[in-house]
Amino acid sequence: MAFTASRDQSGVYLIRVEGQLIVGNRQELKTAIQEALDHGERRYVIDFSRTGYIDSSGLGALVSISKKVREQGGELRLSGLNEDLRSLFELTKLDTLFAISDTAERAVGSFAG
Amino acid sequence: MTAPLPASLRLCVRRRRVPTAAGATVQVSLRVPSDVSCIEEVVDLLLRHCCSSGWLCRKLRFNLRVAVAEALANAIVAGNQEDRSKWVQVQAEVCGDQIRIEVTDQGSGFDPATIAPPLLPEELDRPSGRGLFLIKHLVDDVRFNEQGNSICMTLRRR
Secondary structure, three states: OEEEEEEOOOOEEEEEEEEEEOOOOHHHHHHHHHHHHHOOOOEEEEEEEEEEEEOHHHHHHHHHHHHHHHHOOOEEEEEOOOHHHHHHHHHOOHHHOOEEEOOHHHHHHOOOO | OOOOOOHHHHOOOEEEEEEEOOEEEEEEEEEEEOOHHHHHHHHHHHHHHHOOOOOOOHHHHHHHHHHHHHHHHHHHHHHOOOOOOOEEEEEEEEEOOEEEEEEEOOOOOOOHHHOOOOOOHHHOOOOOOOHHHHHHHHOOEEEEOOOOOEEEEEEEOO
16 A cells, blocks of 8 residues: 545645555554644545555554544545445445545535635 | 565465366465465455456455455464464365355464454444454355364355
């Protein structure tokens, strides 16, 4: 997995996950978010439009990240899930836990206001 | 970018084609080190050897990838406790319209009946416990050996 992180003008921290999010690399994502939290970032979008697959450890990492962000008064939104990835969230009912947008742009825009 | 396949892993792939009454059977065996960083490569390797282009539709290829990645993670982390002196044995067989993949670790095993999926609303924020649940929903059949250190997953083309 590789990921790119950027901060847009409205102050939303956008991370794009490229490749797989699995047990072997989930810690990288958790560390990146923790560092951003330590730097005061509070609004996050994690985008999966370039992601192949996610395993249960990857899903678990997202759950942990979401909890941590909430605990520090922040908000996390997900975007770019294709039909296959979305089915994993639906199977595990995690689609009810996360705010999910079709695209990163919509997710970023949903913070406005 | 994916890291290069470790030489030790590459050397351990065995592939053979066996004629049977049901047609040619492709058998692949793989000895995997107890290292989670190998999982992505092993999944790619298995799919490449077992499922030629177009044999499985996109959805079933995705299901197989996730199920194999889960089984490997369980074997390496929960089974072998990431002990580098232990191995995970993977046996795959493609025959007719189905693929069967067996993943065996060197751990003491577990009782799959004791694993409850975290689907209750109050359990949704649990960070673990979804692996076996996902496997059972992504493939057509899941069986364990008596010891609980070997899982056999079957996926049928449709």
